[in-house]
Amino acid sequence: MIQDKALLKNYIENFYGYGNLRSDYWFIGKEEAGGETHQEINSRLKNWKNLNSEKVIDTYDFHKKITNENDETFEFLFKNKVQRTWLGLIKMIFSLEDKKWTDFDIKKFRTESLGRAFSNNCLLEMFPLPSPKANQFNYSEWTDYKNRENYKNTIKNLRINNIKQLINENQPKFVIFYSTDKEYCGYWNKISEIDFDKVQTNIFKERKKNSLIIKIAKKGNTTYAIVNHPASRGIPDEYHKTIGQQIRTVANN
Numbered sequence: 001m002i003q004d005k006a007l008l009k010n011y012i013e014n015f016y017g018y019g020n021l022r023s024d025y026w027f028i029g030k031e032e033a034g035g036e037t038h039q040e041i042n043s044r045l046k047n048w049k050n051l052n053s054e055k056v057i058d059t060y061d062f063h064k065k066i067t068n069e070n071d072e073t074f075e076f077l078f079k080n081k082v083q084r085t086w087l088g089l090i091k092m093i094f095s096l097e098d099k100k101w102t103d104f105d106i107k108k109f110r111t112e113s114l115g116r117a118f119s120n121n122c123l124l125e126m127f128p129l130p131s132p133k134a135n136q137f138n139y140s141e142w143t144d145y146k147n148r149e150n151y152k153n154t155i156k157n158l159r160i161n162n163i164k165q166l167i168n169e170n171q172p173k174f175v176i177f178y179s180t181d182k183e184y185c186g187y188w189n190k191i192s193e194i195d196f197d198k199v200q201t202n203i204f205k206e207r208k209k210n211s212l213i214i215k216i217a218k219k220g221n222t223t224y225a226i227v228n229h230p231a232s233r234g235i236p237d238e239y240h241k242t243i244g245q246q247i248r249t250v251a252n253n
Contacts, residue, residue, distance in 0.1 A: 029085070088229075216250045
């Protein structure tokens with residue numbers, strides 16, 4: 001079970017991700033991977049509290065102290081092969097800066113700059129509790145949420161409004177939503193206050209399921225985009241490069 005229900009509630013309402021809110025590059029996804037055991041979740045809650053329960057924290061400082069049921073830390077995320085979601089986000093950042101990259105560049109950025117407190121980027125999540133898979137929801141056993149739908153419906157409006165407020169307060173140059181799922185596109189519309197259903201869809205590659213697309217719209221000083229989740233299989237580097245090129249073009253107009 002979750003040991004501190006009050007802390008869990010605070011985490012759900014007030015934890016949004018990693019990095020630097022004053023940065024130019026913001027990425028907003030569905031939710032984090034993880035959440036395999038209640039031991040891990042209790043460790044996450046404890047370490048978030050130890051980092052002053054901030055809305056956004058340093059990703060390395062946080063993960064190096066999370067432990068699983070075997071008392072192993074999550075620092076391995078910064079030493080092994082770069083996981084697919086982070087890999088795609090890093091490539092998009094390099095593309096937005098019109099930079100070429102090598103494997104060394106990516107690994108160095110992952111450790112030193114991705115989601116770090118003084119970096120050029122911010123990694124937020126629509127929903128705060130990590131899950132191993134989209135169709136897996138362990139929290140029915142550990143919390144008062146009956147199921148994933150109950151969890152989402154309970155907190156989605158609060159999360160939308162708070163993310164929108166963070167954007168308004170910090171005015172990032174770029175906000176990239178990385179999911180093209182219909183449900184989440186509805187959230188992206190509300191956060192950005194842009195009707196992306198009416199925004200031109202740039203099709204990078206037709207696929208039987210989940211074609212690779214890019215949707216871009218500028219509002220004020222912020223350029224928003226909806227792109228495919230970088231962990232999707234079969235995404236080529238050229239897609240990440242095209243995202244950066246097209247976003248830069250819209251931002252400069």
